[in-house]
Amino acid sequence: MPTYRDEAVVLRTHKLGEADRIITLLSRTHGKIRAVARGVRRTSSKFGGRLEPFSHVDVQFASGRNLDIITQAETLHAYDAPLRIDYGAFTAGEAMVETADRLVTEEGEPALQQYRLLVGALRTLGSGTPCGPRPATMILDSYLLRALSVAGYAPALASCARCGLEGPHAGFSPEAGGMVCQACRPPRTALPSDDAWTLISALLAGDWPTTAEVSDRARNEVSGLIAAFAAWHMERGLRSLPLVVR
Template identity: 70%
Template structure:
């Protein structure tokens, strides 16, 4: 059978039969791929723990009729090792994996940007940025905004999402697409303060220095709005997001 090789991050796994697993991968070149790992649940498996969620691997796959088959896997990093000892970090990472899986709905649709964003977010979550560690909610907020932007669902933060009137405006409505003016705001719109708007703008651009010195209260408000926006535009609630501790 023809084979191909790619770098990938394991998003999730499912049992198949007595000893196999279906592995969902986000590949650098091929996008999301679902493949079978034969015998991986046996203690004698040569893959061992290389194909668990959070694993960053170099994989070789053989093309199959319905599912490709993993023939080789070499571990590059295991981001889970950096997260498993901290509940908040681990559930935040699980949310990232779920978001990546959901946004890459079409298999074999290349999206190197989603792959690189997820890889970078997991690395920052476990090791921090060049200027030190960052709170897990802030990293999650940035990842949600930037992954949604890549998928075409970026919130409007500089003008009214409904009428296009230039901002800044006072209101935020997830169902409307972001910032809204007083004339367009639907019932139940949130009213973030200036610091909250500033943090969301920094998170969507990945401006980590600008997130320094922000109070915990502002972080909570901003990440809460971002989570509401992500939940609305992904049609169904994110299961892992419900487990992330609310500070």
């Protein structure tokens, strides 16, 4: 069988037969891959523990007829280790890998930006930002905004998402695509506070210094807006998002 090698993050796993698993990964070069890991549920498996969700691994595959086969896996970074002892970080990580799985729909198509975003977000969850620790929910919100932007759903934050009128405007509408002016506001449009607008822009840009002094009220306000924005543009809500500790 032809073989190939790639770096990847494990997104999810499914049982197959008595001892195998189907592993879904987001890889650096080959995009999303679904492959069979034979015998990994046996206690004698040499690399079963390396193929758990959140793990960043160097994997060798053998090309198969329907699904490729994982023949070797080496751990690059055990991002799952710190998350499994912190429930808040764990639930945020679950939402991240589910988002990556949903946004990268085509298997075998390169998705380098999504891969890099996910690796960086999981690393930040476990070790903190360059400017110090931040709440897991804040890291998740930044990841959601940036991953959606890479997928083509960047929120409008400087002008009206509908008519293009230069802002700032007071309204935020997930279904409209972000900021909306008075004339374009749909029913039930949110009116974020000034602090919330500042935080949304900082999270989208990855501007961690600006997020240092943020009130719990503004952070919770932004989390609700981003969750609604993500649910609208991914057509249905993330199953893991209601479990995130806020």
